[in-house]
Amino acid sequence: IGLDLSRKVKDFLHRENFDVVHTQGPLAPVLPFLAIKYSNSVNIATFHSALDRSIGYSIFGPVLERYFRKIHGPIAVSEVAKKAMGKYFPGDYRIIPNGVDTNRFNHRGIEREELKNRKPIVLFVGRFEPRKGLEYLLQAFPSVIKAVPNATLVVVGAGYFSRYYEKFTVGSLKDKVLFVGQIAAEELPSYYFSCDIFCSPAIGLESFGIVLLEAMASSRPVIASDIPGYRNVLSQGVEGLFFKPKDPVDLSLAIITLLKNRELRLKMGEDGRKKALRYDWAKVTEQVENYYFEVIEREKRKEPIL
Numbered sequence: 583i584g585l586d587l588s589r590k591v592k593d594f595l596h597r598e599n600f601d602v603v604h605t606q607g608p609l610a611p612v613l614p615f616l617a618i619k620y621s622n623s624v625n626i627a628t629f630h631s632a633l634d635r636s637i638g639y640s641i642f643g644p645v646l647e648r649y650f651r652k653i654h655g656p657i658a659v660s661e662v663a664k665k666a667m668g669k670y671f672p673g674d675y676r677i678i679p680n681g682v683d684t685n686r687f688n689h690r691g692i693e694r695e696e697l698k699n700r701k702p703i704v705l706f707v708g709r710f711e712p713r714k715g716l717e718y719l720l721q722a723f724p725s726v727i728k729a730v731p732n733a734t735l736v737v738v739g740a741g742y743f744s745r746y747y748e749k750f751t752v753g754s755l756k757d758k759v760l761f762v763g764q765i766a767a768e769e770l771p772s773y774y775f776s777c778d779i780f781c782s783p784a785i786g787l788e789s790f791g792i793v794l795l796e797a798m799a800s801s802r803p804v805i806a807s808d809i810p811g812y813r814n815v816l817s818q819g820v821e822g823l824f825f826k827p828k829d830p831v832d833l834s835l836a837i838i839t840l841l842k843n844r845e846l847r848l849k850m851g852e853d854g855r856k857k858a859l860r861y862d863w864a865k866v867t868e869q870v871e872n873y874y875f876e877v878i879e880r881e882k883r884k885e886p887i888l
Contacts, residue, residue, distance in 0.1 A: 583612065592620040602626055602874050608653070609639070609646050609671070618649050624878050626655040626870075629667045629675070632789035632811050639670040647671065655877035657870075660814045663789040676873055679814070681866035682795040682858055689801035689855055691775030698776075700734040700760070702841050705777035705802075707770070707793050708784070710741025715783030715807060718830050720750035720759070725834035727754050730841045738773055740764040774800035778847060779840050781805045782812070785827050791815045794822075795861055798854030803847045805836045815861075821854035 584590075595603065595617065604626040608614035618625055639646065650656075650671045658664035658675040668675065697703060704726070708714040716737065723735050735755075737747075740763050751759045765773070774780065780797035782804070788811035795815060797804050804822030806812045818824050823840065825832040840847050 587613065588616055588620075591616040595620050595622070599623070601878065604628070604870075604874075607631065609650060615649065618652055621652070624655070624874075624881050625653045626657065626874065626877065627653045628657040628659065628678075629663050630659050630680075630789050631666050632662045632787045633666050634787070636670065643670050654881055655873060657873070659790045660811060662811045662814065666789065678869045678873065679861055679866060680790050680792050680795070681861050681863035682792065682799050684799045684859055684862045687771050687774060687796045687799035687858075689775075689851070691771050691800065694772050694776045697734075697736065700736075702730065702733050702778040703776060704733060704735050704779045704781050704805075704837060704841075705738065705773060705797075706735065706781055706783075707738045707773065707796075708782065710739055710743040710747060712743070713785055713787050714739075715785045715828070716743075716747055717750070718785075718828055718833060719781055719783045720747060720755070721830035722834035722837065723759065724754045725831070726837050726841070727758055729834075729838045733758070733837075733841060735759045736762060736773065736777065738762045738765055738770070770796070771800065774802055777802055779803055779805055779837065781833075781837065783807050783825075783827075783833060784809060784812070786811075788812060795858050798822075798851075799858035801851035801855045803840055803850035804854065805833070805840065807833075815857075817857075821850050821857055 600623045603617055603621040603623045605614035605617050606628050607630055608618045608627050656673050656675045657678050659680050664675045664677060706716060706719055726733050748761060774797050780802050782793055784807055786809050788809060791812045794804050794806060794812060798821055804816055806816055806824060807827040808824035809827055816822050823836045825836045
């Protein structure tokens with residue numbers, strides 16, 4: 583943001599004269615929007631949103647439509663994202679998924695020393711906001727403790743709702759839930775490697791599920807809410823288990839099932855790693871690059887013959 587940002591973006595793009603300008607979610611009034619506005623290059627845009635309804639798009643859709651028409655190659659990370667954006671801005675979206683660094687997240691990591699005596703571990707990673715569903719995981723965990731007394735829930739993340747979530751850690755959950763807080767990016771792989779199960783209880787508005795891929799790349803089984811965005815990544819009973827969104831009872835049963843079946847956890851972890859390799863950034867990047875050339879060639883053919 584900034585009062586002089588518009589001029590800086592305009593001057594930068596005109597000075598550099600790029601072949602391609604690739605933006606992320608450019609139909610919001612921030613930096614990517616300005617890049618589309620001032621770009622005279624071939625414009626590629628990736629859309630990640632999984633919104634059901636947008637008041638902003640409903641009101642400003644006619645204004646934003648002129649900028650959407652400047653996008654020569656729209657990309658959606660999933661069918662969910664395509665449907666969400668296509669509702670307001672119909673177009674020929676190419677679906678190219680998000681990727682994962684399978685070298686950074688892998689099955690040969692280093693276990694965190696402070697977690698070695700807390701086995702088995704269920705891991706949550708995410709922002710502390712209602713749509714990530716952490717409260718349902720906290721509500722489910724007392725039942726998990728009854729069935730598997732040694733289980734520990736490790737919570738990685740931070741946010742406005744920290745104090746609210748910490749209030750759940752009373753009674754049977756005392757000393758059974760470890761709030762790690764916000765961590766450095768380089769520490770994240772070691773948390774996936776140190777857990778036995780990764781859980782994402784998001785209640786919706788997820789277009790893809792990158793955290794699921796990170797856990798799968800780390801050879802860890804996944805328990806996730808059964809929402810459209812997660813069905814793009816996880817297969818029921820293969821790399822993990824789904825549970826009914828906002829249902830602590832169903833969630834606890836899924837966790838207990840995996841905690842009590844080590845062989846199943848290992849098999850799901852292996853299958854998860856295999857699937858994650860299909861989403862390796864090297865392969866996803868190749869799809870994106872090929873799309874660049876495709877759109878560039880298509881736009882060249884549109885040029886008038888003088």
